[in-house]
Amino acid sequence: MAIDEAEREQPVDIDPLLEAIEYCYEQGWTDGLPVVPPTPALVERFLAETDRDPDEILVRLDNFRRTATVRQIAVSAAMAGCRPEYLPVVLAAFEAVIDEGWPAAGGWQSTTGGGPLLIVNGPVRTELGFNSRGNVFGPGFRANATVGRAMRLIILNVFDVRPHELDQSTQGNPGKYCLCIAENEEESPWEPLHVELGCSPGDSAVAALHTRGIDFIDNRQTADAHHILNDIGDSIARTGTILRAEKRIGVIIGPEHAQFLAAQGMTKRDVKEYLVENAVRWLGDLRRAGKDGVRPTPSNAPISTGSMHGWAEPSGSPEDAPGWDQRVGVLRSADDVLVVVAGAPNAGVSAVAQPLGFPPHFPGRSVVRPKR
Secondary structure (H helix, E strand, C coil), X not given: CCHHHHHHCCCCCCHHHHHHHHHHXXXXXXXXXXXXXXCHHHHHHHHCCCCCCCCCEEEEECCCCEEEEHHHHHHHHHHHCCCHHHHHHHHHHHHXXXXXXXXXXXXXXCCCCCEEEXXXXXXXXXXXXXXXXXXXXXXXXXXXXXXXXXXXXXXXXXXXXXXXXXXXXCCCCHHHCXXXXXXXXXXXXXXXXXXXXXXXXXXXXXXXXXXXXXXXXXXXXXXXXXXXXXXXXXXXXXXXXXXXXXXXXXXXXXXXXXXXXXHCCCCHHHHHHHHHHHCEEEHHHHHHCCCCCCCCCHHHCECCCCCCCCCXXXXXXXXXXXXXXXXXXXXXXXHHEEEEECCCCCCCEEEEEEECCCCCCCCEEEECCCCC
């Protein structure tokens, strides 16, 4: 139905609804977009989807002097436009974000402007209509859009982390509005993420990775596994993302690339280990970008020598400094690489999610607890 036709056929007076939406703006409850007014009756419909006590405290974050209850999460889910039956997934997503550890360690206030990437696995993907295929990072799917948005509204309204105040993000990124995908388990050649993390295949689960942005790798020129992984590794080791000597990384491999890799005998573990060995920069590249002052640890010392020679204090011109042609790895171990298969099998496109530092858990995770 066209919008003008809908306006002519509008059967109810929507002015009270518009006034309620404006009231939410006036209270500072939005992320800049309109929210659904969280009436008590609507919130109760959400709470009816879980056995958990509405007043249960899910977390107490001393750095914010705030707690979060089941009821507050339900209010945020309602405001984000979720359906009531999404609440168990939103609760699991919030617990996964907390489990990763960044909220208690300042990640939400970081100048790098990160936000949680949520990854949904298991039967709930199809039951609730989460998108795992084409346009997986894009718009058009209510479950992805509203569950991801609910996390931002929780951060804004429950913990009061707002731009120009507690949120000290220098530039931010669009993923701070919403960043929620599902894994394309059906077209993946490997075990799904939640099984890798210890869940049973019949479980539904959410993983969380605090990320500063998504870099895309478009490689349709080759079906060679090493070519594809070298291209991905180049994005992982991009100098602009290097803040510390080592990093963790999320790799979202498109089904076409994943199937090429598996057809050439590569397991998910093989992919991770190859990236650890080949996500590298020449020491000279780091010097050109002024990143050679980032001090390494033994595990990511220049690969060609196994030492830290020449990293921290070059002298003279970069080309004359010792170790110009040494390779430096940016990943510590295969356990610091998260691999997920998502997207459509219609082109050679994959992506890299650049996280922030080393959270206590990688990734954060939680099992969806359906109403019994």
